[in-house]
Amino acid sequence: MMEPAMEPAMDKGIHIEGLSKRYGAGDTAVDALKEVNMSVAPGEVIGLVGPSGSGKTTLLKCLGAVIEPTRGRMTLGGEVIYEQGWKIPDLRALRRDRIGFVFQAPYLIPFLDVTDNVALLPMLAGRSNSESRARALELLQTLDVAHRARAQISELSGGEQQRVSIARALANRPPVILADEPTAPLDSERALTVMRILNQMARQYQTAIIVVTHDEKIIPTFKRIYHIRDGRTVEEAGEGREIS
Amino acid sequence: MINLAGRDILHSWGKFVLTGMGLGLLIGVTLTMAGVYRGMVDDAKVLLTNSGADLWVVQKDTQGPYAESSSIKDDVYRQILGLAGVARAANVTYLTMQVRHGDKDERTMVVGFEPDQPGEPGYLVAGRRLVRGHYEAIADVKTGFRLGERIRIRRHDYEVVGLTSRMVSSGGDPMVFIPLKDAQEAQFLKDNDAIIGDRARTAANPSLNRPGVPGLLDAINASQSSNRNVNAVLVRVEAGTAPDAVAKEIRRWKHLEAYTGTQMEDILIAKLIATAAKQIGMFLAILVIVSAAIVAFIIYTMTLGKIREIAVLKLIGTHNRTISAMILQQAVGLGLIGFAVGKIAATLWAPAFPKFVLLEPADAISGFVIVMVVCALASTLAIHAALKVDPAEAIGG
Numbered sequence: 185m186m187e188p189a190m191e192p193a194m195d196k197g198i199h200i201e202g203l204s205k206r207y208g209a210g211d212t213a214v215d216a217l218k219e220v221n222m223s224v225a226p227g228e229v230i231g232l233v234g235p236s237g238s239g240k241t242t243l244l245k246c247l248g249a250v251i252e253p254t255r256g257r258m259t260l261g262g263e264v265i266y267e268q269g270w271k272i273p274d275l276r277a278l279r280r281d282r283i284g285f286v287f288q289a290p291y292l293i294p295f296l297d298v299t300d301n302v303a304l305l306p307m308l309a310g311r312s313n314s315e316s317r318a319r320a321l322e323l324l325q326t327l328d329v330a331h332r333a334r335a336q337i338s339e340l341s342g343g344e345q346q347r348v349s350i351a352r353a354l355a356n357r358p359p360v361i362l363a364d365e366p367t368a369p370l371d372s373e374r375a376l377t378v379m380r381i382l383n384q385m386a387r388q389y390q391t392a393i394i395v396v397t398h399d400e401k402i403i404p405t406f407k408r409i410y411h412i413r414d415g416r417t418v419e420e421a422g423e424g425r426e427i428s
Numbered sequence: 429m430i431n432l433a434g435r436d437i438l439h440s441w442g443k444f445v446l447t448g449m450g451l452g453l454l455i456g457v458t459l460t461m462a463g464v465y466r467g468m469v470d471d472a473k474v475l476l477t478n479s480g481a482d483l484w485v486v487q488k489d490t491q492g493p494y495a496e497s498s499s500i501k502d503d504v505y506r507q508i509l510g511l512a513g514v515a516r517a518a519n520v521t522y523l524t525m526q527v528r529h530g531d532k533d534e535r536t537m538v539v540g541f542e543p544d545q546p547g548e549p550g551y552l553v554a555g556r557r558l559v560r561g562h563y564e565a566i567a568d569v570k571t572g573f574r575l576g577e578r579i580r581i582r583r584h585d586y587e588v589v590g591l592t593s594r595m596v597s598s599g600g601d602p603m604v605f606i607p608l609k610d611a612q613e614a615q616f617l618k619d620n621d622a623i624i625g626d627r628a629r630t631a632a633n634p635s636l637n638r639p640g641v642p643g644l645l646d647a648i649n650a651s652q653s654s655n656r657n658v659n660a661v662l663v664r665v666e667a668g669t670a671p672d673a674v675a676k677e678i679r680r681w682k683h684l685e686a687y688t689g690t691q692m693e694d695i696l697i698a699k700l701i702a703t704a705a706k707q708i709g710m711f712l713a714i715l716v717i718v719s720a721a722i723v724a725f726i727i728y729t730m731t732l733g734k735i736r737e738i739a740v741l742k743l744i745g746t747h748n749r750t751i752s753a754m755i756l757q758q759a760v761g762l763g764l765i766g767f768a769v770g771k772i773a774a775t776l777w778a779p780a781f782p783k784f785v786l787l788e789p790a791d792a793i794s795g796f797v798i799v800m801v802v803c804a805l806a807s808t809l810a811i812h813a814a815l816k817v818d819p820a821e822a823i824g825g
């Protein structure tokens with residue numbers, strides 16, 4: 185795992201300034217993001233809420249370095265990653281080492297067992313198999329799925345799979361986790377469990393977490409929420425309800 | 429780092445092994461086709477070696493006696509014996525015919541030879557050589573005849589007194605050896621009705637049936653019903669003599685064609701089985717293309733089934749080369765299973781073929797290399813598809 189260049193702690197986490205994204209060009213161009221500003225501190229979990237087509241996924245894709253913004257500035261863990269072009273030569277390594285992804289469906293690799301699904305990330309980052317597996321086991325323990333460590337993915341319940349995918353997102357201790365509708369397929373109890381875990385992980389590993397959602401069940405758990413509509417964001421305070 | 433290809437194969441090994449076996453049977457067929465060709469070449473070589481000759485003397489302007497029919501008089505060998513450097517010269521006849529065995533017809537090549545001369549079968553696996561001048565036979569084990577059984581050839585029965593193995597014609601038909609005189613008779617024998625008809629015609633011809641010349645009609649009839657032809661003379665040259673030189677002499681003075689062993693091999697392999705070889709070559713080419721298409725299709729389908737996983741792998745930072753290697757290794761793995769199954773299948777079913785199938789290790793090695801190359805090439809389609817996958821697809825819409 186690459187350690188980002190040290191900067192004042194207040195600059196860590198995620199900072200987005202004036203971020204715009206235009207798809208296509210000419211008459212058919214779509215301005216999916218218009219001058220978006222957003223900050224997420226290390227250890228903080230924020231909600232990104234908006235109707236369908238408002239630009240939520242586009243924002244995650246820009247932050248996840250899989251599509252290129254049109255304008256603006258993005259800072260991750262204290263390092264500028266985008267400002268009029270990518271500032272990082274190896275986006276693949278950026279995604280591997282500094283961003284964790286959690287999806288609506290767990291998207292685990294079916295031909296790897298639970299441990300190796302998590303251990304794959306440290307391995308890809310060049311760590312030894314034994315060290316990677318040790319780290320995976322530790323995370324699985326934290327997430328209460330260590331008893332399934334050698335299970336096949338197909339043997340897991342939906343909730344267990346989502347925990348494993350959170351463990352995978354955390355495996356390289358990234359400063360940032362991007363979660364796209366992580367609770368959509370889960371019932372209310374499991375959805376809240378996932379949110380509790382994300383909050384716990386954010387605190388424990390000082391990770392900045394963005395959760396894209398329109399899940400009414402979990403919206404009250406955020407302390408801060410960004411509403412997005414037609415590519416523009418508005419920040420507001422959330423209820424920040426404790427999850428039992 | 430874990431081996432992704434290996435894990436995927438282990439995870440869906442049933443599907444993988446089944447596909448590998450299907451491919452393997454195809455590879456088995458391919459190896460067998462090559463073996464059929466090798467077997468034909470080997471049959472031809474064995475035929476030449478077993479005839480124990482240095483030179484084949486045949487009718488002028490023919491490529492006899494195996495590739496074309498050749499007919500020469502049976503006293504020619506005496507003139508050849510007179511040539512410098514010739515140690516032995518003996519008449520032989522070859523006749524491909526059906527012989528009855530029980531209630532089945534066996535296609536065989538009936539060889540007429542003279543005892544103790546070139547053309548006599550060398551090594552017997554059972555029984556003895558021919559001692560009586562008539563109505564004894566030595567048969568190849570592949571004819572199915574056993575010692576003491578009787579072979580019916582035309583109007584006569586022959587007792588099997590000896591057995592050979594691997595004595596086949598260039599067409600792969602097992603041989604039956606009988607005394608030369610019997611063979612000459614069998615080859616040119618007319619049926620009784622034809623003989624009676626011929627005799628009646630001769631007797632009715634006033635210039636052949638002259639009242640004043642007693643015995644003339646009998647002599648003509650005798651000469652008409654006997655056969656003085658053979659198909660070839662097999663020549664053994666004296667030690668230290670070049671067969672080429674003797675062949676040249678025979679061609680120049682005797683109005684006959686003479687072939688050395690190398691020339692005969694060329695005729696048999698390059699000419700006689702050339703069409704068959706091309707036929708097999710076509711088959712091989714088609715089988716290779718079909719196998720390639722199958723591997724490409726299977727690997728492509730398997731990869732398409734993993735598009736989402738590949739997108740996730742790319743998103744979390746897997747290198748393109750790791751993903752390409754995964755697909756390539758699976759293709760090669762499929763090829764390895766296929767080759768193993770194919771080799772085993774070919775080895776198991778080769779003896780069941782009616783003609784000799786010779787599985788040469790060298791062919792297996794080239795087959796292995798071709799399978800590996802074909803699998804690697806076939807995987808490029810799937811690799812191309814996998815590399816086109818956008819990691820953004822993992823995040824979805």
Ligand SMILES: Nc1ncnc2c1ncn2[C@@H]1O[C@H](COP(=O)(O)OP(=O)(O)O)[C@@H](O)[C@H]1O
Binds near residue numbers: 214215235237238243
């Ligand atoms: N690849 C694309 N090409 C063109 N337009 C796109 C593309 N992806 C998304 N859009 C458009 O951008 C807008 C925002 O989309 P998206 O970020 O997917 O919204 P959300 O995730 O909030 O539903 C929509 O109008 C959508 O049609």
Ligand SMILES: [Mg+2]
Binds near residue numbers: 240
């Ligand atoms: Mg979306």
